[in-house]
Amino acid sequence: MNTGSGSFKQLDELLDQAYALDGEARSSFVEQLPEPQRGHIQKLLELSHELTVSDIARDAQAVIENIDRLGSDSGNEGDRVRESNRGAAGRWRLHRELGSGGMGQVFFATREALENDSGASGDYVQEAAIKILWAQRATSETRARFLRERRILASLNHPGLARFIDGGFLKDSRPWFAMEYVEGIDIDEYAMSLSIDARLMLFVEVCASVAYAHQRLIVHRDIKPQNILVDRSGHPRLLDFGVASVLDDIDDGIHTQSSGTPLTLQYASPEQVSGALVTVASDIYQLGLLLYKLLTGTVPYELKDIALRKALLVICEQTPPKPSVHNAKIPADMDAIVMTALNKDPDERYRTVTTFAEDVQRFIDGRPVHAVPQTRSYVTRRFLRRHAIIASIVGFSALALTAATIVSVRMAKEASAQATRSAAAQQILTDVFQKADPFAGQGATVTLADALTRAQPDIAVRVANDPLLAWEVNLALGQIYESVGLVEQEMSAYRAMLEAASALGDANGRYFLTGVAGLGSALARTNPVKAVQYFDENMPTRPRSEDDLEAWLGAQYSYVGALNRVREYGRADAGTFVMADVMDEYGVSNARTRGRLSQLLAGAARRADDLDAENRHWQDAVEHMRAANNPSALAVILSNWAIHLGRQKRYDESESAFLESMAIFERAGLEDPTFAAVIRSYAGLLFRTGRIDEAIAATERSLTLLAPSSQFYARFVGELNLVRYTFVKGDVGKSLDTLTRSLPAAQKAFADDPAVPQRMLRSFAKVLVFGRAHSSAATALGHEIRACGSEKQLLAVLETLEHPVDRDARNAIWVALNALLQKQRASTLSQADIDGFVGFYENTAPAFFDALDQWRVLDQLASLAAPLLLPSEQAQRYQTLSAERLSAEALISAQYAPEVDAIAGYLGETAGDEHQCPQPPPAPD
Amino acid sequence: MLLRRYAEGKSESLNEVVALVYDELRQMAHQHLRRSQIGQHVDTTVLVHEAYEKLLQGKTQQLQDRRHFFAVASRAMRQIVVDMYRADRAAKRGGGAISVTLTGSQMLELDSPEQLVTVHQALETLAEHNRELVETLDMACFGGLSNEQIAELSDCNVRSVQRKLQRAQTWLTHFMSQA
Known part of the structure; x- marks a missing residue:
């Protein structure tokens, strides 16, 4: 051209x-061009056919990929693939060099697949990475090793490994092979933006690939982040079996390999560097290092800049710091897992990759890990923390958990329900949970959800002809599913319960009402509007007789709860009064029921603006719950009361109520979502009373109590709180970090309700804007945003904020301010400089600057002026500036008030929301 | 104001203006070094000083505005990197595999060090035809400026910056394939 x-x-x-x-439109535009322009333009567009994609990042990549002849003009032809060999690798066409290693060079290559025998080019192009043995280093030894790698690869076929495609020999008899070209990024880089759990799941996937190789007696021996790419679909792919060995020809030890590069040393196992026998244990060690890196972002010891001899000593002798030293969020169990894998003695590590991966999976699922000494109390504690509610519903004795030291408040709460549950129902549940009992099958991978799902058909058979039994069992199942957050299953259990109720001929009675309460409250958690509708259709205004009373009260309590959720306060309060009336009529003296009523009445009083009545009802509620000897319900009521006291700014009383509530949870060892919510509310109090560090710690703790895979909403609220607290503390980096971490999860979890992550984005934007007020944070911000990959979204949000700033004026001022800072650094800053600048600034800024920028400038200026305070006139000036800065701060607060309010209001309304008392439906007599 | 004075053409202002954006340039260099693997032994400040001196040497250039300044600085950056690469190659003569990755927000990824020289030459060729396209690409890939910043400096919208980059990249590919 x-x-x-x-x-x-x-x-x-x-x-x-x-x-x-x-x-x-582009195609038709090109079509109508006259020749030769049309041909030229077509060629140019073809050169960059990928460039039509708006994403510029991909454009550049495409450009690079279209560069065909790279490497050929390089100076050191000797080792390079000669031009004569180009294109000789089968029908493959070599493009660019992807990298080179000890044995050979790797190229990016393509071939056009032949569609048929006609010889015409097919319509797809196959991509591959082709590895070719170095010409000059093709000794018989490297040649043998190269051929062995090829043989190994050809024998492997696993989605987690790059697939072997083709192989052959060049004209000069050098061997080559083609393997699947994996486009992706290094696993450690990819993992940075993931939650701990997501990182662990990624790691478990890597383990599967390694385990697959091990089953074929192949040890990889070079597992490191650089050899594991995460592809576009988010799956890790293990590459480079270049130093892999087959276990039965192990004589060719690692120490004979010419791979002593620092990076490999960094990931070498003790037995590798000491020349001892390299077995699967070495891969396990390297996986341990990988896990370490994924969790902490760092390696246990940095070997880059130290002498080789010393490095070897470190690898063989020095016990690495626990991962939690680098990342305080890593629990002791995970420390134990990693440290087991990194044991210096191969025999003390996990025996197989599979057991290693299983332990990680156990950790993810919240089950006891094997890496920790298996004391009975440990296993029990771990199990109870995760499944305290289930254990209480089923009954501890059924699980043979004789650890009598553990007192569960829920156990007390459920005691009466269990006592009345029939022996047959108890037996069915016991059977189901025996399968999930941590003591029953050591090493079994069954989870409770699995156990339930598996037991379902069996349960159905056993209750088939006994509606009462079906009713009992499904009631328990509904409660269990509720406790593990499987709401769909929970609702179907309650539906089955309702069916059983109608089979019992109980149209409006207690069996029916208990089912209504269960299904309704499940609905209220997912779709309150629907729940209200359901209650509207099914709730009788009053119980028919004393027989139904307890069930009716339970359902009515749920009904009012649902109405509160949809903010139909008028109807909710009416429902409360009916409940009070009914309780009067039947003379209900049950302390817990009275306590609940008092709580509802307190809510009604609040809406009636009757503070005295409200306080009185709260006190009643607490008194009743104390009398009910029901610590669980008491704890919840106390925390609600605490929130109420906080609203009245009675912080001391609020705090002591919180502390009492939390102490109950602590004593019971119950680490469940309700406790998490209480701690979160307490953190709110700490924050309001200026104890920000404590507030942050409490919020973090509450987050650790939430299961990673469920309770998205609670997690989201907690994280948003954390963003706010850390931000107010001035720890912009951490605030941003939290946002960066939560955002992808929030977007995923709230796919149906984009308003939620949108809120998060807005708050992200705010941190961004404010963050720029701190110059050191600004750099970090840019970096972080890039890393989190949602820059586009952020910019979109930022644009909507619409800063009325004249950019030229702003830039000019910043440049001048920079100059002043320079001068200050060089100690040549004069009073005249400052005066000149201040004069200019005062004339210019107010017209163009928004409050935030004014603040930034004044802040800088104040620090500039500080050392020059000697003459009184200047002192005056400085004080004026300070005052201005303060007023600018106030302005900023005003400017962002709606946003802050929105977030605060949102947080207040959820975090401070009163919790409904956990409510076990009454059992039949 | 200094900026205004230099915009009005007062020659001594160039020196001052360069000093003023010293921090910004330094940041550019930081970004640059972080993204390239070249010479991890080189202090960032050294790189900045090199850019700075280059700018002073090119006194004959008339810096009309901020955009021009950044364009010049970005181009200087490119020159610095290429020089460093060449020096490194001369020193090691086929030795260590230096991997060069220039990743601005536009991600011009280079897969082999030789490519840097090829890209550099192709850009010089393109500059003979259309200087503006090369300036835009320089600012994006070597100056570390975002599309938005370039748009702001050039007083145009982001979309048109993207199109310029597309064209620049297309032509770059073309000239590289001609090389």
């Missing part, structure tokens, strides 16, 4: 026009 300047200009203009159009 002639690209003389005249022709260039013309073509460039056409190209610009073409790029302004998309898809078909």
Whole structure:
């Protein structure tokens, strides 16, 4: 193509026009061009066919990929693939070098697949990474090793490994092979933006690939982040079996390999560097290092800059710091897992990759890990923390958990229900949970959800002809599913319960009402509007007789709860009064029921603005719950009361109520979502009373109590709180970090309700804007945003904030301010400089600057002026500046008030929301 | 104001203006070094000083505005990197595999060090035809400026910056394939 300047200009203009159009419009634009322009433009567009994608990042990549002849003009031809060999690798066409290692070079290559025998080019292009043995280093030894790698690869076929495609010999008899070209990023880099759990799941996937290789007696021996790419679909792929060995020809030890590069040393196992026998244990060690890196972002010891001899000593002798030293969020169990894998003695590590991966999976599932000494109390504690509610519903004795030291408040609460549950129902549940009992099957991978699902058909058979039994069992199942957050299963259990009720001929009675309460409250948690509708249709206004009373009260309590949730306070309060009336009529003296009523009445009093009545009802509620000897319900009521006291700014009383509530949870060893919510509310109090560090710690603790895979909403609220607290503390980096971490999860979890992550984005934007007020944070911000990959979204949000700033004026001021800072650094800053600047600033800024920028400038200026305070006139000036800065701060607060309010209001309304008392439906007599 | 004075053409202002954006340039260099694997032994400040001196040497250039300044600085950056690469290659003569990755927000990824020289030459060729396109690409890939910043400096919208980059990349590919 002639690209003389005249022709260039013309073509460039056409190209610009073409790029302004998309898809078909562009095609038809090119079509109507006269030749030869059309041909030229088509060629240019083809050169960069990927460039039609708006994503510029991909554009650049495409450009690079289209560069065909790289490497050929390099200076050191000797070792390179000679031109004569180009294209000789089968029908493959080599493009660019992807990298080189001890044995050979790796190229990016393509081949056009032949569709049929006609010889015509097929319509797809296959991509591959082709590895070719170095010409000059093709000794018989490297040749043998190269061929062995090829053999190993050809024998492997696993989705987690790059697939072997083709192989052969060049004209000069050097062997080559083609393997699947994996486009992706290093696993450690990819993992940075993930939650701990997501990182662990990624790691478990890697283990599967390694385990697969081990089953074929192949040890990888070079597992490190650089050898594991995460592809576009988010799956890790293990590459480079270059130093892998087959276990039965192990004589070719690692120490004979020419791979002593620092990076490999960094990931070498003790037995590798000491020349001892390398077995699967070595891969397990390297997986341990990988896990360490994924969790902490760092390696246990940095070996880059130290002498080889010392490095070897470190690898063989020095016990690495626990991962939690680098990342305080890593629990002791995970420390134990990693440290087991990193044991210096191969025999003390996990025996197989599979057991290693299983332990990680156990950790993810919240089950006891094997890496920790298996004391009975440990296993029990771990199990109870995760499944305290279930254990209480089923009954501890059924699980043979004789650890009598553990007192569960829920156990007390449920005692009466269990006592009345029939022996047959108890037996069915016991059977189901025996399977999930941590003592029953050591090493079994069964989870409770699994156990339930598996037991379902069996349960159905056993209750088939006994509606009462079906009713009892399904009631328990509903409660269990509720406790593990499987709401769909929970609702179907309650539906089955309702069916059983109608089989019992109980149209409006207690069996029916108990089912209504269960199903209704499950609905209220997912769709309160629907729940209200359901209650409207099914709730009788009053119980028919004393027989139904307890069930009716339970359902009515749920009903009012649902009405409160949808903010139908009028109807909710009416429902409360009916409940009070009914309780009067039947003379209900049950302390817990009275306590609940008092709580509802307190809510009604609040809406009636009757503070005295409200306080009285709260006190009643607490008194009743104390009398009910029901610590669990008491704890919840206390925390609600605490929230109420906080609202009245009676912080001391609020705090002591919180502390009492939390102490109950602590004593019971119950680490469940309700406790998490209480701690979160307490953190709110700490925050309001200025104890920000404590508030942050409490919020973090509450987050650790939430199961990673469920309770998205609670997690989200907690994280948003954390963002706010850390931000107010001035720890912008951490605030941002939390946002970065939560955002992808929130977007995923709230796919149906984009308003939620949107809120998060807005708050993200705010941190961003404010963050720029701190110059050191600004750099970190840019870095972080890049890392989190949602820059586009952020910018979109930022644009909507609409800063009325004259950019030129702002830039000018910043540049001048920079100059002043320079001068200050060089100690040549004079009073005249400052005066000059202040004069200019005062004339310019108010017109163009928003409050935030004013604040930033004044802040800088105040620090500049501080050392020059000697003459009184200047002191005056400085004080004025300080005052201005303060008022600018106030302005900022005002400017962002709606946003802050929105977030605060949102948080207040959820975090401070009163919890409904956990409510076991009454059992039949 | 200094900026205004230099915009009005007062020659001594160039020196001052460069000093003023010293921090910004330094940041550019930081970004640059972080993204390239070249010479991890080189102090960032050294790199900045090199850019700074280059700018002063090119006194004949007339810096009309901020955009021009960044364009010049970004181009200087490119020159610095290429020089460093060449020096490194001369020193090691086929030795260590230096991997060069220039990743601005536009991600011009280079897969082999030789490519840097090829890209550099192709850009010089393109500059003979259309200087503006090369400036835009320089600012994006070597100056570490975002599309939004370039748009702001050039007083145009982001979309048109993207199109310029597309064209620049297309032509770059073209000239590289011609090389």
